[in-house]
Amino acid sequence: MPDPEKRPETTPEKRFAEEWRNAAYNCFSSGHKFCREVCPVTQVTRNESWSPTAFHANVVAMEQGELEIADVAADYVNCTGCGACELRCPNSLFTGDFYRFRTRTVDLVKAVRGLAVRQGVHQPAWQRWNLLTDERGHEPVLNGTPVDQARVRDWAAGLDLPIGGETILFVDCEAAFHRTSVPRAVARILNLAGYKFGLMHEQWCCGGPAAEMGYEEQARRFARHNLDDWRAGGVRRVLVLDPHDYVTFTEDYPAYFGDAYDIEIVLVVELLAELIREGRLTPHVPVERTVTYHDPCRLNKRKGVWREPREILRAIPGLTFHDVDRVTQWSYCSGAGGGLPVEKPELTARISEQRVGKAAELGVDTLVSACPWSERPLSEAGRARSIDVVDLHELLAESLGVAP
Known part of the structure; x- marks a missing residue:
């Protein structure tokens, strides 16, 4: 009987690889690399280490004990999360073929970034960004735009929008603090149509950027705050103008809260077309x-x-x-x-x-x-x-x- 003390160590990388091995091997074993030509990063860099195929191959190598997360974490910065690789992958394209598996590169990249943060492997700008977001309740935005909780509704000055109500408009950090003319335009259009809506009592960042950069615990705390604010204000419907918020509210929040999450999410572009x-x-x-x-x-x-x-x-x-x-x-x-x-x-x-x-x-x-x-x-x-x-x-x- 093997001596338990001599069993191979189960590292965090190997435990992670066990969870993601199907996704990794389905990509690694196909060898098609159709994803490269639609990947925006690969298009401009031609760096194979930053290709969707490499992202999956690294997981195979971690399972075999050839790599640790510190060796490859920086490579996973080079992904916009656009999802083009998933659409182009034969695992997704050819329904009924022998793969019978949909590629999950976007989810894998987020998961690897999360593993890196849990292992104490940080990217400098991402770490600072999320520390500031945690401190202020909002993303710092770029180029030194002033950001703090007291200014989150400044874009709505003079519009006489109520606080709370069954339907509210959620304005992402970039639009609330930098692209303020966008939410003002949305509010004026909805008022013209006679569409009633209000604003949150205390809006924080949606948490999506933190989740994408690997700061999962922070993302969940922000999501919990926003959902609690919606419930306290009697909100049943949330209008969103930013696609990143839309993905966060329709994918991440349901994963966090399960059946308890019963908020209707409405994309403003679809509402305006209607x-x-x-x-x-x-x-x-x-x-x-x-x-x-x-x-x-x-x-x-x-x-x-x-x-x-x-x-x-x-x-x-x-x-x-x-x-x-x-x-x-x-x-x-x-x-x-x-x-x-x-x-x-x-x-x-x-x-x-x-x-x-x-x-x-x-x-x-x-x-x-x-x-x-x-x-x-x-x-x-x-x-x-x-x-x-x-x-x-x-x-x-x-x-x-x-x-x-």
């Missing part, structure tokens, strides 16, 4: 621009939302709309997701430059987005090509005559 169809909103002010639309990855690739933004654009008089060549699963990424602009802003900039370059090929003067986080790096890239980057909600507000 209000236009019902005749409660009628764009009438011509907007003379030649535009294309940037699909936020978390709407298009992750949640399958791509029709409604185009409905809104086609309802605006004066627009000349040129669609991209990949309008559903294969849309381009801005590089602004998954914590990448926090730890590697230079890589986000390269991805955004590539995205704006694709827009320039269409001969447009404006790139329209529906994601506050994508608009910052896209705007910086757009200036070099004389292409404006405009938020979809603001564009609609202009055509409705209620622009801030």
Whole structure:
């Protein structure tokens, strides 16, 4: 009988690999690497260590005792969480083939980042970002924008919005503190349509960025706070304008709270398209621009939302709309997701430059987005090509005559 004292040590990496081995081996053993050409990071770096295939291969190596999390944690920074690799993977594409397994690269990357944090392996900018978020209740945002709890509703000054109620509008940190014209446009549009809503008593960050960077415990605490605030205010429905919040509220929160989570989550873009169809909103002010639309990855690739933004654009008089060549699963990424602009802003900039370059090929003067986080790096890239980057909600507000 083997001596228990001589059994191989079960390391955290090996325990982690046992949980993720099916996902890892299904990728590692296929060898197709179809995911590389749709991965925004691989497109601009050609670094195989940062490819979706490598992310899975590392787990196989950890199971075999060849790698520790400290050896590879920094590689997992290089993922925007866009999900393009999952859509392109044959495990997902070919229903009924011998794999019979859907690739879960986005979940795997989050899980590896979480393992790294639990093992005390931190990325410097991510660690500082989350310490500041924990201290302030909100993300620090970028470029030194003032952030604190007392200012979270400053964007709504003069709009006379109630606090609490059955329906509230949740405004992400980037929009609440930096892109304040976006939530103001949304509020004015909803008021024009007679759609009643309020604001939270004490809104904190959704917790999604912390979860994406591996700070799982912090993410759960923030989620618990927000859910408790909603319940205390009698909230049954939460409107969200940011795709990152939408994914957090429809995927992370249900995983945290299970059947106890019965809050309806409504994406503002889908709501606005519905209000236009019902005749409660009628764009009438011509907007003379030649535009294309940037699909936020978390709407298009992750949640399958791509029709409604185009409905809104086609309802605006004066627009000349040129669609991209990949309008559903294969849309381009801005590089602004998954914590990448926090730890590697230079890589986000390269991805955004590539995205704006694709827009320039269409001969447009404006790139329209529906994601506050994508608009910052896209705007910086757009200036070099004389292409404006405009938020979809603001564009609609202009055509409705209620622009801030």
